[in-house]
Amino acid sequence: MTTIGLIGLGAMGSGMARSLRRAGHALRVFDVRPEAAAAFASEGGTACASPAALAAGCDVVVSVVVNAAQTEAVLFGPDGAASVMPRGSVFVMCSTVDPNWSIALEARLAELGVLYLDAPISGGAAKAASGEMTMMTAGTPAAYAKCGDLLDAMAAKVYRLGDKAGAGSKVKIINQLLAGVHIAAAAEAMALGLREGVEAKALYEVITNSAGNSWMFENRMAHVLAADYTPLSAVDIFVKDLGLVLDTARASKFPLPLASTAHQMFMQASTAGFAREDDSAVIKIFPGIELPKKA
Structure with missing residues (x-):
């Protein structure tokens, strides 16, 4: 061998x-x-x-x-x-x-x-x-x-x-564009639900069985429900990876409005002290919500 x-x-x-x-x-x-x-x-x-x-x-x-x-x-x-x-x-x-x-x-x-x-x-x-x-x-x-x-x-x-x-790395950063945007969107959706008083577990159950679901919502919002921010993939990974995405697009003057917004969300989470927490901790940037606590 x-x-x-x-x-x-x-x-x-x-x-x-x-x-x-x-x-x-x-x-x-x-x-x-x-x-x-x-x-x-x-x-x-x-x-x-x-x-x-x-x-x-x-x-x-x-x-x-x-x-x-x-x-x-x-x-x-x-x-x-x-x-x-x-x-x-x-x-x-x-x-x-x-x-x-x-x-x-x-x-x-x-x-x-x-x-x-x-x-x-x-x-x-x-x-x-x-x-x-x-x-x-x-x-x-x-x-x-x-x-x-x-x-x-x-x-x-x-x-x-x-x-x-080259092609492998190009496809990977495109994957990371989607992954980062999906995590940020999942966090935003869960945060809105919490702000509006929807019970977190019920929201998770409905979304994961509806058209709005994504792999990242199902996987990462489970971390939020469990209040477990042990870093399987940390916030700063997406600060780095979405930065690479934007650098690549900037070189050819290609607009990426969603990736830019998601990058700013992870940057905000990082500077707020959550850099080494699980990337689902991006939800912690939203004000006026009470996150689930550990059982």
Whole structure:
């Protein structure tokens, strides 16, 4: 089996690592929290002390960190992976980033003889853990050939969107436009219901069985009903991701009125002190409402 390294054992990365382990791949892991890597390795796999230590023995390195800056550090920082990755190995980048940055990264790695797959992910922690998430990928045929069956081990749907980097990241930020707007709209609708005195559980039941429902309303407003703002995806993730959406559109002077408004809502929630709470905490920006409390 292919020897795979996975960097980043957060909510998504840990599930992806478990899926790869279930598929029988020899797996090496690294996380900035050594205890997280050690805990994973205790059930199978090898914990590594740095990205370089991980990458030196791998055919494929999968990076599941938060953003472009962290990916840069993984590859080119102290003890970075890029300088030791074998020629012909593949770097699979699963973060949400500026598509132009992803295009440039493919060229930088090509100079080192390393193949690249632009492969953002979606679906949430539960689907990552069960191997049922979605991957939006783009890369050369050689990169796909080297990855073998590991993409299918991690995801139920692997979309091949182009033969060079960029298309995967473009589709992902469009997905994030919709996700961010849907969360903001769901929060606004629930807030209006609370303001008007509608019982929150009854409103949730009706909407989730009516035409106004969305996946984000059903998923995120359940967090609000439970008064559980544990961050599966934090407010600041959408500050970042909707910012990327707007940056992309600004470059071609393309108007995005709904995305702009949603971005401002997440910015307001972040500066109000909810940056690291679940993204459903955007509902906390609405005045004059009493949110559900924990039972």
